[in-house]
Amino acid sequence: MMKIDFSGLDPSLPVKGNAEDLDDEILAAPSFKLPVTVDFDGFQKAAVQMVKPAKGTTTLAFIFKHGVMVAADSRASMGGYICKALLILNLYKINLYLAASQSVKKIIEINPYMLGTMAGGAADCQFWHRNLGIKCRLHELANKRRISVAGASKLLANILYSYRGMGLSVGTMIAGYDESGAGLYYVDSEGGRLKGTRFSVGSGSPYAYGVLDSGYSFDLSVEDAAELARRAIYHATFRDGASGGVASVYHVGPGGWKKLSGDDVGEMHYSYYPIEPTTVEQEMADVRIA
Amino acid sequence: MARYDRAITVFSPDGHLFQVEYALEAVRKGNAAVGVRGSDTIVLAVEKKSTPKLQDSRSVRKIVNLDNHIALACAGLKADARVLINRARIECQSYRLTIEDPVTVEYITRYIAGLQQKYTQSGGVRPFGLSTLIIGFDPHTGTPALYQTDPSGTFSSWKANATGRNSNSIREFLEKNYTETSGQETVKLAIRALLEVVESGGKNIEVAVMTKEQGLRQLEEAEIDAIVADIEAEKAAAEAAKKAPATKES
Numbered sequence: 031m032m033k034i035d036f037s038g039l040d041p042s043l044p045v046k047g048n049a050e051d052l053d054d055e056i057l058a059a060p061s062f063k064l065p066v067t068v069d070f071d072g073f074q075k076a077a078v079q080m081v082k083p084a085k086g087t088t089t090l091a092f093i094f095k096h097g098v099m100v101a102a103d104s105r106a107s108m109g110g111y112i113c114k115a116l117l118i119l120n121l122y123k124i125n126l127y128l129a130a131s132q133s134v135k136k137i138i139e140i141n142p143y144m145l146g147t148m149a150g151g152a153a154d155c156q157f158w159h160r161n162l163g164i165k166c167r168l169h170e171l172a173n174k175r176r177i178s179v180a181g182a183s184k185l186l187a188n189i190l191y192s193y194r195g196m197g198l199s200v201g202t203m204i205a206g207y208d209e210s211g212a213g214l215y216y217v218d219s220e221g222g223r224l225k226g227t228r229f230s231v232g233s234g235s236p237y238a239y240g241v242l243d244s245g246y247s248f249d250l251s252v253e254d255a256a257e258l259a260r261r262a263i264y265h266a267t268f269r270d271g272a273s274g275g276v277a278s279v280y281h282v283g284p285g286g287w288k289k290l291s292g293d294d295v296g297e298m299h300y301s302y303y304p305i306e307p308t309t310v311e312q313e314m315a316d317v318r319i320a
Numbered sequence: 321m322a323r324y325d326r327a328i329t330v331f332s333p334d335g336h337l338f339q340v341e342y343a344l345e346a347v348r349k350g351n352a353a354v355g356v357r358g359s360d361t362i363v364l365a366v367e368k369k370s371t372p373k374l375q376d377s378r379s380v381r382k383i384v385n386l387d388n389h390i391a392l393a394c395a396g397l398k399a400d401a402r403v404l405i406n407r408a409r410i411e412c413q414s415y416r417l418t419i420e421d422p423v424t425v426e427y428i429t430r431y432i433a434g435l436q437q438k439y440t441q442s443g444g445v446r447p448f449g450l451s452t453l454i455i456g457f458d459p460h461t462g463t464p465a466l467y468q469t470d471p472s473g474t475f476s477s478w479k480a481n482a483t484g485r486n487s488n489s490i491r492e493f494l495e496k497n498y499t500e501t502s503g504q505e506t507v508k509l510a511i512r513a514l515l516e517v518v519e520s521g522g523k524n525i526e527v528a529v530m531t532k533e534q535g536l537r538q539l540e541e542a543e544i545d546a547i548v549a550d551i552e553a554e555k556a557a558a559e560a561a562k563k564a565p566a567t568k569e570s
Contacts, residue, residue: 184418184420
């Protein structure tokens, strides 16, 4: 079985043969067995391609005066992979996404003061966020203080980097509140990690950015910021077929996170654009057939 | 007894790990080291054996930096110390890289102690023959800390402690004379404690002072001489004060 060699990532190599088992825990880099395939590179490419279209979602987060606002839709689609069988029904030649679920929790509660958003492979995001929650708790127990948002996002980014190229699909934002104030980091499965004040991730993100960027101000009140986040998600779900369901909004403040709202985007549409009763031009009357 | 000290992982029938105890013996033969924690200053003072004339004394520094805010002094096998210090320095930087925060004193002490313990429970290796005194300021709260580790891998926090040669007498002195001090008073207390067992003079003592703002500062020989002279003067004055009332009464 081939085993990937990560020794380049080791901080230092073992000093002598005997010390190997001593250094294992301290210096061992992650590794696992690779599948037996004829063409491993081709297999990798196919695996990544299969997962790529599935970042069908809209998530966003931004830092403002009172902490961090985090919002997401709740539709999970399975990309074009399953829909190949439904092509016969595709009369208008638009991408039809089979909505697998309208009620996926895309905002993951890592711990009472940190949230993670899900975009990409649902299983990957759920598992690695849970794993990050474990690591954060262990850090708290070992060091008698909470881990910072910077540290938590770095732990996740390092793990995702070590699996780079193996087909993980994760586009997440880690939002939290620690000693140095509100923290927001974007972390993805390519191994990237960015610190920022406004992020949106997913297929609906261009639409969400439009609304978010034009309405953003650092001095928003909590209610206004929540409404901005909700509206941005709504507009993204309106235009992006892979986003929809329920727009959830969370606020992370000094006391931890709190879920503010979860509104169905269909109902939101009618609250933003209520149906005008049309003026009746001509009433149709019953005509008696003589 | 002789059969139970070959392999390190073997307990003796009465529950001893002889290799660890022999390592403690090695520590007891090493140079004396004192650490004193004040409210805003922490001091490490180490006995310096007379330097040969041709040796460059700067290459045998006994008090070293592990990071900007953490320093270490030790008693015992200096070569073992070098290995442990290198691993601790790497760990300090690795922590900074992954957590984006400096280590706390307690964390790095726990790491060093964990390393020392590992070598008491593995095949084919011997324990590190040194005890360390680790000082530093907490990067978040700014509180000063002094920790000690030993070859068995235990560690604990102290207000003042000594290790190495005659550490028991130094500790007794500290127990009698320790008070909460700050600034120069802490330095004086540390040097007074070390002078209990070491010949007085700037060339026999190495002193380093750590403050939150300036980090670690090694004192010059001249500075140490001046403080030693101060201490001697105070001692003489105290002796004279003791004698004077007696003569008056008589």
